[in-house]
Amino acid sequence: MVPHLLTALKGPLLDLERRFLDATPQIERWLRLEWQEHTPPFYCSVDLRNAGFKLAPVDTNLFPGGFAHLSDSTLPLAVQAAMAAIEKYCPDARNLLLIPETRPRSPQYFANIQRLAAILRQTGLNVRFGSLDPAVVAPSRVALPDGSSLLIEPLRRQGRRVGLADFDPCSILLNNDLSAGLPPLLADLPEQVLLPPLHAGWAVRRKSQHFAAYKDVAKRFAKMLEIDPWLIDPFFSSCGKVDFNTREGEACLATNVDQVLRQMRSKYREYGIQTTPFVIVKADAGTYGMGILSVKDASELRTLTRRDRSQMAVVKEGMQVHEVMIQEGVPTVETVQDSVAEPVVYMIDRYVVGGFYRVHAERGRDENLNAPGMHFVPLPFATSCNLPDSNAEPDLAQNRFYAYGVVARLAMLAASIELERTDPDQSLYG
Amino acid sequence: MVPHLLTALKGPLLDLERRFLDATPQIERWLRLEWQEHTPPFYCSVDLRNAGFKLAPVDTNLFPGGFAHLSDSTLPLAVQAAMAAIEKYCPDARNLLLIPETRPRSPQYFANIQRLAAILRQTGLNVRFGSLDPAVVAPSRVALPDGSSLLIEPLRRQGRRVGLADFDPCSILLNNDLSAGLPPLLADLPEQVLLPPLHAGWAVRRKSQHFAAYKDVAKRFAKMLEIDPWLIDPFFSSCGKVDFNTREGEACLATNVDQVLRQMRSKYREYGIQTTPFVIVKADAGTYGMGILSVKDASELRTLTRRDRSQMAVVKEGMQVHEVMIQEGVPTVETVQDSVAEPVVYMIDRYVVGGFYRVHAERGRDENLNAPGMHFVPLPFATSCNLPDSNAEPDLAQNRFYAYGVVARLAMLAASIELERTDPDQSLYG
Numbered sequence: 001m002v003p004h005l006l007t008a009l010k011g012p013l014l015d016l017e018r019r020f021l022d023a024t025p026q027i028e029r030w031l032r033l034e035w036q037e038h039t040p041p042f043y044c045s046v047d048l049r050n051a052g053f054k055l056a057p058v059d060t061n062l063f064p065g066g067f068a069h070l071s072d073s074t075l076p077l078a079v080q081a082a083m084a085a086i087e088k089y090c091p092d093a094r095n096l097l098l099i100p101e102t103r104p105r106s107p108q109y110f111a112n113i114q115r116l117a118a119i120l121r122q123t124g125l126n127v128r129f130g131s132l133d134p135a136v137v138a139p140s141r142v143a144l145p146d147g148s149s150l151l152i153e154p155l156r157r158q159g160r161r162v163g164l165a166d167f168d169p170c171s172i173l174l175n176n177d178l179s180a181g182l183p184p185l186l187a188d189l190p191e192q193v194l195l196p197p198l199h200a201g202w203a204v205r206r207k208s209q210h211f212a213a214y215k216d217v218a219k220r221f222a223k224m225l226e227i228d229p230w231l232i233d234p235f236f237s238s239c240g241k242v243d244f245n246t247r248e249g250e251a252c253l254a255t256n257v258d259q260v261l262r263q264m265r266s267k268y269r270e271y272g273i274q275t276t277p278f279v280i281v282k283a284d285a286g287t288y289g290m291g292i293l294s295v296k297d298a299s300e301l302r303t304l305t306r307r308d309r310s311q312m313a314v315v316k317e318g319m320q321v322h323e324v325m326i327q328e329g330v331p332t333v334e335t336v337q338d339s340v341a342e343p344v345v346y347m348i349d350r351y352v353v354g355g356f357y358r359v360h361a362e363r364g365r366d367e368n369l370n371a372p373g374m375h376f377v378p379l380p381f382a383t384s385c386n387l388p389d390s391n392a393e394p395d396l397a398q399n400r401f402y403a404y405g406v407v408a409r410l411a412m413l414a415a416s417i418e419l420e421r422t423d424p425d426q427s428l429y430g
Numbered sequence: 431m432v433p434h435l436l437t438a439l440k441g442p443l444l445d446l447e448r449r450f451l452d453a454t455p456q457i458e459r460w461l462r463l464e465w466q467e468h469t470p471p472f473y474c475s476v477d478l479r480n481a482g483f484k485l486a487p488v489d490t491n492l493f494p495g496g497f498a499h500l501s502d503s504t505l506p507l508a509v510q511a512a513m514a515a516i517e518k519y520c521p522d523a524r525n526l527l528l529i530p531e532t533r534p535r536s537p538q539y540f541a542n543i544q545r546l547a548a549i550l551r552q553t554g555l556n557v558r559f560g561s562l563d564p565a566v567v568a569p570s571r572v573a574l575p576d577g578s579s580l581l582i583e584p585l586r587r588q589g590r591r592v593g594l595a596d597f598d599p600c601s602i603l604l605n606n607d608l609s610a611g612l613p614p615l616l617a618d619l620p621e622q623v624l625l626p627p628l629h630a631g632w633a634v635r636r637k638s639q640h641f642a643a644y645k646d647v648a649k650r651f652a653k654m655l656e657i658d659p660w661l662i663d664p665f666f667s668s669c670g671k672v673d674f675n676t677r678e679g680e681a682c683l684a685t686n687v688d689q690v691l692r693q694m695r696s697k698y699r700e701y702g703i704q705t706t707p708f709v710i711v712k713a714d715a716g717t718y719g720m721g722i723l724s725v726k727d728a729s730e731l732r733t734l735t736r737r738d739r740s741q742m743a744v745v746k747e748g749m750q751v752h753e754v755m756i757q758e759g760v761p762t763v764e765t766v767q768d769s770v771a772e773p774v775v776y777m778i779d780r781y782v783v784g785g786f787y788r789v790h791a792e793r794g795r796d797e798n799l800n801a802p803g804m805h806f807v808p809l810p811f812a813t814s815c816n817l818p819d820s821n822a823e824p825d826l827a828q829n830r831f832y833a834y835g836v837v838a839r840l841a842m843l844a845a846s847i848e849l850e851r852t853d854p855d856q857s858l859y860g
Contacts, residue, residue, distance in 0.1 A: 024551060024554075025555055026554070028553055028555075029523075030554070032513070032516070032521060032522075033521070036522075074506075076504075077506055077510060080511065080781050083458075084514055087462060087465070091462060091463070092462075092466075094455075121455050122458060123458055124455050124457070124459030124460070124462050125455055125459070126455050350513075351510050
């Protein structure tokens with residue numbers, strides 16, 4: 001069950017991990033106090049990159065689509081965390097409406113929905129599935145990889161509530177990232193709990209806002225732990241008006257790429273890191289690993305092929321890219337079966353519930369792995385099944401993924417703060 | 431890792447388990463609503479007996495001493511549940527004082543304390559150990575089975591707070607069942623959180639009060655699920671003034687044994703059960719499996735040997751037994767490696783976090799297994815490590831221990847209600 005991992009940890013990261021383990025009570029208390037001030041999103045997944053010399057989040061997904069990739073052994077954790085979440089939002093809830101992606105890229109996606117529904121049913125909820133797709137006018141069955149099927153039903157708006165023909169939910173869980181825009185069907189639902197809120201969708205959300213919130217979180221956390229915040233935080237910058245097809249905004253992009261590379265070179269010198277720095281240029285609102293470019297020098301932007309440009313110009317649901325984020329590239333040292341890998345950590349409420357490795361056999365350590373051809377290897381976030389039942393080591397629960405769980409939770413905390421800052425109803429935060 | 435289990439399930443219990451699985455959302459919602467009304471004890475373990483035809487709790491321990499017997503793989507669950515508990519009682523807690531048993535019966539006991547401390551440290555607490563033993567006047571090291579050691583320190587009372595020489599805790603966790611009486615050191619601590627409260631100790635607690643509360647819980651649960659409450663609830667009765675040495679109260683005992691056996695015979699006839707009924711006679715305040723007798727006929731009480739009598743007369747800490755509970759005996763059909771076994775379920779806050787089998791090679795299906803010679807086999811409360819990572823079955827998290835987890839949580843709910851009823855400060859429940 002445990003993937004063969006070549007975690008070529010060396011230098012500062014090993015120090016960082018030890019620092020995390022030694023300071024566990026301090027870190028957990030710090031997080032506990034933060035969760036008194038901020039409400040975590042219902043669920044969240046975080047892509048991490050472990051460079052050996054630094055460990056940082058590179059993407060935070062508020063509509064995680066990989067529940068099917070979690071190890072079976074972590075399911076009780078997910079159920080327990082979901083119980084805590086449901087109790088907070090709607091303690092007497094009986095019915096939950098789950099809204100999946102409209103046109104998922106992979107048929108595997110519905111296995112994710114099935115797994116998620118199984119977790120939620122264990123918390124005491126009747127779960128049914130409603131589609132935002134106007135083409136779904138009657139209940140229809142979607143086939144699942146295991147041979148079973150899911151019944152997807154048309155959504156029905158009745159006054160101030162949304163539901164299905166004979167199903168009136170107290171809570172609605174979005175697993176649809178709203179890339180296509182805010183659906184009027186879901187606007188103004190004062191009597192129902194919508195999780196996460198509409199402004200968590202990509203129609204509103206911006207990666208640069210998330211990483212601005214993360215920068216603040218990382219800074220405070222690093223101060224508490226007395227470490228350099230850069231060890232957990234990638235540099236970034238953004239450009240607001242870019243058109244890859246007409247080459248508008250190219251100068252802004254080049255300036256920002258240069259700036260981030262300069263900042264990185266300075267840090268690389270400080271830590272004696274020999275690798276060539278690279279930056280990731282990506283759509284500020286976007287997902288599915290679309291619209292992502294790895295750049296080692298600003299000049300590369302001037303020589304993009306037409307194909308590169310058109311791939312950058314449009315993301316999911318045909319959305320045009322005009323806002324672009326430039327993020328410090330964090331190479332990954334992790335490999336699974338000789339392929340480059342990066343950990344993805346899953347959380348429900350404020351708890352780490354599992355994770356997996358995203359593995360890509362045809363990509364390099366300095367490339368985006370979220371691309372066709374990737375596969376997934378479940379991460380057992382617990383001690384190995386092969387270990388004997390040895391008597392109570394003090395650090396048994398502090399397994400080697402502890403550092404990943406800490407950094408992933410920092411990113412989730414940043415998402416909470418980001419959602420507070422971008423909430424259209426600012427009166428909530430007095 | 432998975433013990434070879436011969437769970438010879440047949441008849442009503444198989445029906446019961448299927449009923450539980452089918453009604454999972456209903457059961458979990460019912461429990462969720464109950465936990466809105468009642469606060470679970472910090473932790474709790476429940477001994478269950480699975481008779482094939484019924485599944486019932488036979489003992490509920492509010493000072494669980496077997497954390498070291500839990501499977502490693504369930505530790506993250508325990509940490510997550512402890513996080514939820516700590517957040518409820520003392521969200522800003524930094525220090526926790528753990529008070530272990532004074533003279534534990536087994537050296538293994540301190541491995542339990544070590545494991546418990548490891549779980550609590552992962553929630554962001556500094557954990558240290560204080561002894562109620564007046565003989566502990568200076569910090570002393572206790573050796574652990576794994577070769578390490580624990581530092582046990584003398585308790586220090588300062589005004590309205592208790593702590594250690596240089597350690598002022600916000601919360602105090604008792605793992606000492608207070609069989610020896612309520613220690614003045616722990617009385618009147620209005621500024622600190624004492625978990626569980628003093629009246630959970632055996633100096634005050636009575637099994638018959640617990641099972642009276644359980645009867646109410648089982649009745650309401652059975653009504654919701656439309657089952658016979660007897661399928662999850664053992665008959666019981668109690669005698670208040672018994673002296674095994676002077677044979678005082680023998681008539682009361684005999685009458686009550688007869689009555690419980692009569693009730694059982696009637697139910698056995700109703701369900702066509704062929705086994706001979708037996709009752710368990712045990713101290714109403716007591717633990718450690720001391721003072722326990724298995725009786726098939728009231729006449730056996732008149733022919734007890736002097737050795738039997740003196741074993742019944744005194745339990746832990748030399749406490750005299752005068753109050754006695756007579757409980758329907760529930761035979762166990764479970765065996766582990768050809769030895770008779772019973773499941774023990776561990777809970778923290780309102781969550782099942784793990785469990786193990788108590789196994790005894792020299793005892794029968796109708797005998798108490800909590801006796802010298804017993805051993806423990808961890809129960810993996812999750813799908814087996816040997817299973818392939820199959821894609822999302824809807825009932826993956828509903829493993830075969832689900833029914834055990836449900837009945838154990840009913841017993842924990844009964845403990846909450848019992849502690850409310852016996853709380854000396856009734857103004858809390860208005």
